[in-house]
Amino acid sequence: MIALVRTEFVKAAFRTRTLVIxxxxxxxxxxxxxxxxxxxxxxxxxxxxxxxxxxxxxSGLLVPAAVLSIMSAFLLVVIAGLLAADSVAGDAAWGxxxxxxxxxxxxxxxxxxxxxxxxxxxxxCVFVVAVTALVAGLIAFGSHPLIVPALPGTGGSATAAGFQxxxxxxxxxxxxxxxxxxxGFTALIALGTFFSTLTxxxxxxxxxxxxxxxxxxILDGITQLENLRYGLPTHYLDAWQPMFTQNVYPHDMxxxxxxxxxxxxxxxxxxALWFRRKDIRS
Amino acid sequence: xxxxxxxxxxGPVVAIEGLTKRFGDVTAVDTLSFTVERGQVYGLLGPNxxxxxxxxxxxxxxxxxxxxxxxxxxxxxxxGCRELIRVGAMVEQAAFVPQLSGMTNLKLWWEAGGSRLRDxxxxxxxxxxxxxxxxxxxxxxxxxxxxxxxxFARALLSRPELLILDEPxxxxxxxxxxEIRGLISRLTEHGATVLLSSHHLSEVEQTCTxxxxxxxxxxxxxxxxxxxxxxxxSVYIEVDDRERAQVILREVPGVSGITTQGDGLVVDQxxxxxxxxxxxxxxxxxxxxxxxxxQRLEDAFLDLLDATRTPPPGVSGAEPVGEVAS
Numbered sequence: 245m246i247a248l249v250r251t252e253f254v255k256a257a258f259r260t261r262t263l264v265i266x267x268x269x270x271x272x273x274x275x276x277x278x279x280x281x282x283x284x285x286x287x288x289x290x291x292x293x294x295x296x297x298x299x300x301x302x303s304g305l306l307v308p309a310a311v312l313s314i315m316s317a318f319l320l321v322v323i324a325g326l327l328a329a330d331s332v333a334g335d336a337a338w339g340x341x342x343x344x345x346x347x348x349x350x351x352x353x354x355x356x357x358x359x360x361x362x363x364x365x366x367x368x369c370v371f372v373v374a375v376t377a378l379v380a381g382l383i384a385f386g387s388h389p390l391i392v393p394a395l396p397g398t399g400g401s402a403t404a405a406g407f408q409x410x411x412x413x414x415x416x417x418x419x420x421x422x423x424x425x426x427x428g429f430t431a432l433i434a435l436g437t438f439f440s441t442l443t444x445x446x447x448x449x450x451x452x453x454x455x456x457x458x459x460x461x462i463l464d465g466i467t468q469l470e471n472l473r474y475g476l477p478t479h480y481l482d483a484w485q486p487m488f489t490q491n492v493y494p495h496d497m498x499x500x501x502x503x504x505x506x507x508x509x510x511x512x513x514x515x516a517l518w519f520r521r522k523d524i525r526s
Numbered sequence: 527x528x529x530x531x532x533x534x535x536x537g538p539v540v541a542i543e544g545l546t547k548r549f550g551d552v553t554a555v556d557t558l559s560f561t562v563e564r565g566q567v568y569g570l571l572g573p574n575x576x577x578x579x580x581x582x583x584x585x586x587x588x589x590x591x592x593x594x595x596x597x598x599x600x601x602x603x604x605x606g607c608r609e610l611i612r613v614g615a616m617v618e619q620a621a622f623v624p625q626l627s628g629m630t631n632l633k634l635w636w637e638a639g640g641s642r643l644r645d646x647x648x649x650x651x652x653x654x655x656x657x658x659x660x661x662x663x664x665x666x667x668x669x670x671x672x673x674x675x676x677x678f679a680r681a682l683l684s685r686p687e688l689l690i691l692d693e694p695x696x697x698x699x700x701x702x703x704x705e706i707r708g709l710i711s712r713l714t715e716h717g718a719t720v721l722l723s724s725h726h727l728s729e730v731e732q733t734c735t736x737x738x739x740x741x742x743x744x745x746x747x748x749x750x751x752x753x754x755x756x757x758x759x760s761v762y763i764e765v766d767d768r769e770r771a772q773v774i775l776r777e778v779p780g781v782s783g784i785t786t787q788g789d790g791l792v793v794d795q796x797x798x799x800x801x802x803x804x805x806x807x808x809x810x811x812x813x814x815x816x817x818x819x820x821q822r823l824e825d826a827f828l829d830l831l832d833a834t835r836t837p838p839p840g841v842s843g844a845e846p847v848g849e850v851a852s
Contacts, residue, residue: 247640248640254634258625259625338622338624342617343622346586346610346617348606348609348611351605523583523588
């Protein structure tokens with residue numbers, strides 16, 4: 245299995261697109277930090293004043309959380325979709341898949357290896373973003389404790405008390421947030437791998453995967469759907485943010501992990517069953 | 527190429543048993559059956575759409591049969607089955623990961639199967655590929671011929687006991703085609719078995735000992751190349767007593783006509799083989815000086831296709847011929 249993962253990793257990682265992605269993942273956090281540092285936080289420019297970006301100007305330790313909050317909303321979704329949905333379909337499009345499967349290689353093992361490589365790469369992407377943002381943030385804003393001011397409660401009647409987080413606490417929570425964001429792509433990897441087994445056209449599989457996420461985001465915005473929203477793969481993706489804005493470890497993070505694992509079980513099983521029965525025609 | 531232990535312990539190298547493969551309403555392969563024994567070089571012939579590649583895909587575990595099945599070395603073929611380690615295959619175009627070098631492609635493909643690199647015949651395969659330093663270049667810079675040679679090298683990495691080749695000389699120049707023919711001959715001398723699908727009838731005629739002809743998914747003929755050529759046409763014979771030979775040959779089953787040509791006779795057969803004619807002549811005490819087919823494989827192939835083509839609705843046509851006697 246290790247050999248199979250290694251070969252799939254080399255095939256997926258040693259590509260020009262990997263270099264382009266790496267440059268984006270290093271460049272964008274740096275650009276964001278430079279923008280915040282030079283232009284400051286202006287009311288009405290996408291940050292309501294209490295958000296992570298305003299807080300991040302106090303301490304560079306919080307910059308990774310701020311950067312992840314926007315990059316995990318779309319760019320990292322596209323990258324994860326690309327990595328997962330291209331895994332089988334890309335190999336099929338090259339015509340290489342049939343040669344791999346003419347070896348004594350179990351199809352389920354191959355699928356697991358491909359999904360594992362997609363997961364390894366998206367975790368690496370998230371960590372590159374976090375580390376880059378941390379380095380840039382420390383250079384720009386230093387490593388100070390975080391002071392969160394009192395926030396107006398909902399309806400304006402109650403007021404949430406302010407609090408202070410030590411630098412070590414901020415760093416620990418940033419690490420937890422980074423792991424949670426990376427784990428939040430589990431459902432996407434499962435969906436992408438499933439779609440990848442359905443077609444020999446990588447662009448179709450990538451489009452379907454990212455499309456499901458966009459639809460999920462739209463549905464999640466419709467509050468009338470009530471409990472149905474809790475089963476959407478995107479519903480709990482931002483559940484980590486109250487660690488910094490409300491000084492709590494949210495129970496929603498546990499729910500988010502459960503939802504991700506459920507999608508992994510359902511679509512991972514579906515992908516394996518389909519791939520085992522599939523005629524390789526590419 | 528293979529150990530004596532494996533040589534002695536298995537059934538036929540390839541056994542296709544009533545194989546049927548349908549895609550929706552289309553029947554690509556229809557109750558196909560034939561076997562390939564060790565050391566044989568089997569040609570798989572048929573027009574486009576005959577079902578040759580589909581049969582090879584099922585044989586290599588890429589596609590699932592609708593009915594019937596296939597065996598390799600006596601073991602039923604399933605996707606990723608263990609017996610595939612004994613098979614080298616090139617089905618349709620050779621394909622690789624384009625952004626990696628030829629060498630990296632070979633190594634990764636080998637290691638993906640869980641095998642150690644030191645067990646691969648890398649030097650031998652690279653010699654076959656004949657790519658020189660280009661083997662370290664990215665495959666996306668290769669010509670089709672270079673890819674095809676690298677594909678051949680990949681098929682040989684495992685020192686295969688069975689080589690399955692689907693149109694292996696596509697994209698190769700005449701010199702390379704000759705090299706491939708020589709290579710196949712050398713492999714069979716070492717005990718390897720070859721199943722070769724090709725549109726080049728002359729290639730099959732020169733390379734193969736046996737041939738299977740398919741048309742519209744069905745088996746049309748199965749036998750030795752010489753039997754196929756002899757069975758579907760005419761045989762030229764020279765004997766010491768031409769008049770007496772005519773009398774004897776008219777009694778041989780399957781002989782439909784005899785005419786004189788030069789110093790010999792041209793015998794038309796609807797069935798039977800050259801061996802039947804030779805046996806009759808020698809059995810009668812005549813001296814057989816020459817016996818040869820008057821047509822090439824191409825003629826026999828086209829005759830077989832004409833005889834077995836399904837007529838359009840409302841038009842009566844000939845029935846498919848049976849298996850050619852070996």
